[in-house]
Amino acid sequence: MAQIYKADETFDRGYFQGASCAFGVFDGVHRGHRFLLSCAQDTARQNDGKSIALTFDIDPDEMFHAQRLRKLMSNEERLEMLAQTGVDAVVALPFTREFAASSPEEFLVRTFGTGVPAHLHVGFDFHFGAKAAGAVPELRTWADGHGMQVHAHDLKSEDGAPITATRIRLLLADGKLDEANHLLGRPYFMTGIVRPGRGEGADMGIRTANLEVPDQMRPLSDGVYGAYAHVDGKRYKAAVNVGVAATFADRATATCEVHILDFDGDIYGQYMKVEFMKWLRPMRAFDDISELIAAVQANIDWVRENL
Numbered sequence: 347m348a349q350i351y352k353a354d355e356t357f358d359r360g361y362f363q364g365a366s367c368a369f370g371v372f373d374g375v376h377r378g379h380r381f382l383l384s385c386a387q388d389t390a391r392q393n394d395g396k397s398i399a400l401t402f403d404i405d406p407d408e409m410f411h412a413q414r415l416r417k418l419m420s421n422e423e424r425l426e427m428l429a430q431t432g433v434d435a436v437v438a439l440p441f442t443r444e445f446a447a448s449s450p451e452e453f454l455v456r457t458f459g460t461g462v463p464a465h466l467h468v469g470f471d472f473h474f475g476a477k478a479a480g481a482v483p484e485l486r487t488w489a490d491g492h493g494m495q496v497h498a499h500d501l502k503s504e505d506g507a508p509i510t511a512t513r514i515r516l517l518l519a520d521g522k523l524d525e526a527n528h529l530l531g532r533p534y535f536m537t538g539i540v541r542p543g544r545g546e547g548a549d550m551g552i553r554t555a556n557l558e559v560p561d562q563m564r565p566l567s568d569g570v571y572g573a574y575a576h577v578d579g580k581r582y583k584a585a586v587n588v589g590v591a592a593t594f595a596d597r598a599t600a601t602c603e604v605h606i607l608d609f610d611g612d613i614y615g616q617y618m619k620v621e622f623m624k625w626l627r628p629m630r631a632f633d634d635i636s637e638l639i640a641a642v643q644a645n646i647d648w649v650r651e652n653l
């Protein structure tokens with residue numbers, strides 16, 4: 347795995363000198379992002395230089411659009427996944443209000459300091475600096491004066507439209523998991539620490555490992571899904587309810603309830619990763635608990651036979 351650097355005041359910006367950088371937020375590290383990162387690797391190879399994923403420590407939308415933001419992954423997960431794409435390093439710029447308020451030129455000076463990359467790869471729609479006033483023309487003007495080559499790429503597309511984090515979030519919100527996974531190039535996942543539930547699952551004969559995933563980390567629509575749960579280094583089939591269980595809305599708090607097939611260990615307090623493979627049905631309120639049990643059992647049977 348590549349080294350991850352936080353570009354605070356102690357970071358030696360000479361590290362950028364002669365490197366090939368791909369610049370962006372990269373939420374989801376989707377196929378479009380991977381394409382851009384592979385372009386940076388290509389010019390790095392030709393140049394005998396380093397390839398760098400250049401990003402921010404947080405998603406800027408956390409600062410400016412926190413209410414409506416639905417992230418595809420946490421910042422730590424994003425940096426770690428970037429580090430596994432094959433680049434030589436990940437450099438995370440601390441994103442502060444003050445930094446965000448920089449003019450486009452100041453933004454570039456503060457980003458690179460004295461270490462100017464040989465190649466900078468961005469999508470053609472890339473914007474930076476205060477009020478997103480900097481775009482590819484401003485980038486080129488600055489680059490020309492500093493000996494940096496800007497590569498503004500057409501966005502990698504699928505079915506006639508660019509692959510973007512926004513598009514993937516909308517697909518997930520619409521329950522279109524297959525399409526979202528296809529654009530991500532991997533299964534969409536949620537992670538968290540397993541919390542005790544209300545115990546009603548055990549009473550019903552269906553135990554669940556519960557995660558309380560905050561709204562901001564839950565772009566996936568409420569519903570029932572076939573999934574894989576990763577616990578303690580092992581992968582298990584799982585039937586998952588996403589969203590607060592409608593039948594118990596007055597007292598439930600879990601937002602991701604995971605029935606792990608053929609498993610009865612105690613995993614409270616443990617880290618769990620849930621990879622979503624198939625949308626099965628909408629979640630709904632049941633008047634009769636035996637109907638709820640039958641519906642959940644049918645979902646479990648489907649997972650057992652089809653995943």
Ligand SMILES: Cc1cc2nc3c(=O)[nH]c(=O)nc-3n(C[C@H](O)[C@H](O)[C@H](O)COP(=O)(O)O)c2cc1C
Nearest residue numbers: 543544545546547585586587591592593605629630
């Ligand atoms: C595969 C699966 C599907 C579920 N579907 C629904 C549903 O449609 N409506 C609902 O209210 N709860 C649904 N649940 C949630 C259960 O009602 C919940 O797991 C149960 O209340 C146990 O909660 P506890 O773990 O907090 O005790 C589902 C759970 C699973 C595992």
Ligand SMILES: Nc1ncnc2c1ncn2[C@@H]1O[C@H](COP(=O)(O)OP(=O)(O)OP(=O)(O)O)[C@@H](O)[C@H]1O
Nearest residue numbers: 369370371372378382468469501502509510511512
């Ligand atoms: N499909 C794509 N193909 C190539 N480059 C892309 C693609 N999508 C984004 N990029 C570029 O990757 C970098 C990271 O982009 P960014 O994090 O804004 O991704 P995004 O998927 O477009 O997100 P959002 O939908 O939230 O705007 C930027 O330089 C951006 O222009």
